[in-house]
Amino acid sequence: MPKTENHPVKSGDHVFLVDGSSYIFRAYHALPPLTRKSDGLPIGAVHGFCQMLWKLLRDAEENGDADKPTHLAVIFDYSAKTFRNEIYDQYKAHRPEPPEDLRPQFGLIREAVKAFNVPGIELEGYEADDLIATYARQAADKGATVTIVASDKDLMQVVGDHIEMMDPMKERRIGPAEVEEKFGVGPEHVVDVQALAGDSVDNIPGVPGIGVKTAAQLILEYGDLESLLQRAEEIKQPKRRQNLIEHADNARISRRLAELKSDVPVETDLGELSVRAPEPERLIAFCKGMEFTTITKRVADATGVDAAKVEPAEVPFKYWPPEGGEGGEPKADRPAKTKVAEKTEDQRQAAVQPAGGPGSPSAAVEAGAAAARCVPIDSSAYEMVTTLDVLDAWIAEAMTAGVVAVDTETTSLDAMQAELVGVSLATGPGRACYIPLGHRASEGLDFGDDRPEQIEMSEALKRLKVLLENPGTLKIAQNLKYDWLIFIRHGIDVAPFDDTMLLSYALDAGRGGNGMDELSRRWLDHEPIKYADVAGTGRNKVTFDLVPIDRATEYAGEDADVTYRIWQVLKPRLAAEHLATVYETLERPMVPVLARMERRGITIDRAMLSRLSGDFAQAAAALEAEIHDLAGESFNVGSPKQLGDILFGKMGLPGAKKTKTGAWTTGASVLEDLAAEGHELPRKVLDWRQLSKLRSTYTDALPGYVNPETGRVHTSYALAATTTGRLSSSEPNLQNIPVRTEEGRRIRKAFVAEKGMKLVSADYSQIELRVLAHIADTPQLKQAFDDGLDIHAMTASEMFGVPVKGMDPMIRRRAKAINFGIIYGISAFGLANQLSIPRQEAADYIKRYFERFPGIRDYMEDTKAFARAHGYVTTIFGRRCNYPNITKGHPSERAFMERAAINAPIQGSAADIIRRAMIRMEDELRKARVKAEMLLQVHDELIFEVPEDTVDDAIPVIVRVMQEAPLPAVSLKVPLQVDARAADNWDEAH
DNA sequence: CCTGCCCCATA
DNA sequence: GTATGGGGCAGGA
Incomplete structure (x- = not known):
């Protein structure tokens, strides 16, 4: 045992208290599992713990006196039962047993602490948190500084002027400000908030319906828990008042459970925690015994001790793996392969190109489906490729076959940040390999x-x-855009290719998902290995480079194999179902176009967004204060539930409606109506909502998407996400950047061109109404578009017989709503809602509209009938949008699908048109020798970045390509109008 | 930590 | 009335 020393704590000392227990769990869950090489003893948590402790000691050493610990201890929980179980027998009752491979590590970590020559403290009946609170209090009272090394939020109540926390994993210091950020109250009121909100992990009951946000509001208003409970009658929201009264005792018990004891009768005196002289040989012996090579080396380097001369320590636990369990040997039931094995006869038969052979399309469909299924899927049959000879043999085989399925494994879902880890290939069903390239040992x-x-x-x-x-060689991939982005970064431009996801989308959009797992289930009756099964889930999740190579081979090989087979099933269907043109002209060519757009990204002005965020926050805070004033109490304006209680419960405002779950409706239209009646509060809530939406969704979120390498924001476009053919954009979604309000447009101004460049925005004017005019062949609409008239005014004039000149804006507004309604598959209910008019009035408008535009009524009826008869509708370019359940389900659901089916050819044709423009754009710009680069698509708008001096050359090309996009496949009966403009930012270009 | 709900940004 | 993606809140694993 180390000699006990005792240096009483004095002012200016710095006491470090390490929460051993929470750290063990943290290290165990956050880090990849790790075992001792020689005998398989699980040591991941011990290893993480030692690294942390060593780093802590070294950092303190290097940071000089201020951060140097004078006293240091690691505190542990003693056992599960504590004094809290006497207060409440269910305390921590649902906590599961620690995992099997963590249990032996508890003892090992105590050994590690001894090896570091640091005191380890534990006491029966108390949790580590109580001991930490006690020592922290004692030290602070004596004028010392305290750092609690822990991640447990329960310890935040101890934080104060001289007591801070440090999260060992995130390396983040937590002071009173950070506590307030997390709990909404200062450290002194953390227990009150915890008492109300409860904690499901520790099984602290709390009060139902109250979370941290609400609890903080209440405590801020009433001061502390006891005052709140005594004045609970004053709470306005009925449900909450009742809960607070009914569960008052629960709240009091919860507070006692949450409150840490800072007067524990500790057995070890604070002074005994004084830092002791290190004993490097002992620490090195322990680390060598655990086979921690890196830490051993670090300790040896730092202390000047020759590690080779130190004998490894005997470490007490040896019982791993458990009896009867498997040893650590990798499975060796397959002979090592030095050359590519011969194909089996089945594989040879099945590898024929499904669409290439003679015979009718339907015969090819059957042949493909049969070929895909004739060899069973066996994930253990894939070859791991680790020599150049074997790789060359696979490449030769793929070249000979003429077709190869390809899949990449990487470290991230974000193709712009992902690092390549491996590539899998399949040259036929069941005939796949995996080429690991960037795997690291799991002891990473x-x-x-x-x-x-x-x-x-x-x-x-x-x-x-x-x-x-x-x-x-035709390359086949599932969602190739992702792999394309990975390969292009390595200088590889994949071509030619097929994409199974896009095949499925062209064939079956609307019939279900197009992900690989789903396609595998649907077409191969095979459940693929889940990513979570190889890489873990939640805290245990590792990146693919840490997945063991044999396991990775099974997973990645299967991906390529399954992709190949799905291609065999789907590719012949294209011709048989007359969708080959759609796939080849509208889907497949989009892959490199979108990939390049994503790769370019767009610059945002972060300083501008940061200023905006501040402005919005300030304005929202002012509004919030006024709202609380008007309400006569403080509540969470962001909670629709609480807002509903205030408006319709407390204030008793009219127009109360319930959603299907029984909550008050507080949507914008309801608040607008109330505001129109002269109520002040709803208007302010609307303004508050706008500001907080703009802040949370845009000004705060966007900077987080700036790629550190490129300094730009790279969205991701989904090609197969919608039923209509539209794209979608995510992470971040750049298709919903605000534009309608002045405040919102300030965000748009933060999307800027690089120096010396301009942003050009080119958008189709009224493209959907023009498409409608074409499809429904409506003379008045065609004429109006030909003459370049105001289409909504013309509609109003037709319907109500008023001249366009000097028209009442209200009339025009109604006509505009009707025009949009038509596109959306109008219903009297919806139109009435939109215009806030009685349903009968809306029905009259629709009737009148159809009298004036009978062709449109015919279009709508014909489309519905077609959809019911065939289960799908088509765009003018032949894209198929499926509605397989349009004849099934409840009438209201059917009506919904009918409206969608009416909308799909309109929205979808417009989507096809802009796709065609995008596919041609790059070539046309190149031919015109214009250096414009296409960056973004927002359904009817394209955004380019163009060198300042070529803007005037670029715009005519862009406009022409967009206007001529339908040609030669379709000659629209109306002209397409495109407006384009250049500016330094997106707002001014738009 | 994940899910459902509500609300809201765009075309 | 169409098509999306995403943030905050609250509840339950």
């Missing part, structure tokens, strides 16, 4: 640890490039 913590045996990445890619760019 030990930097520089040996890399598993793999082909060197650049060498492998040099050879794969030949295959992937070979014009004679």
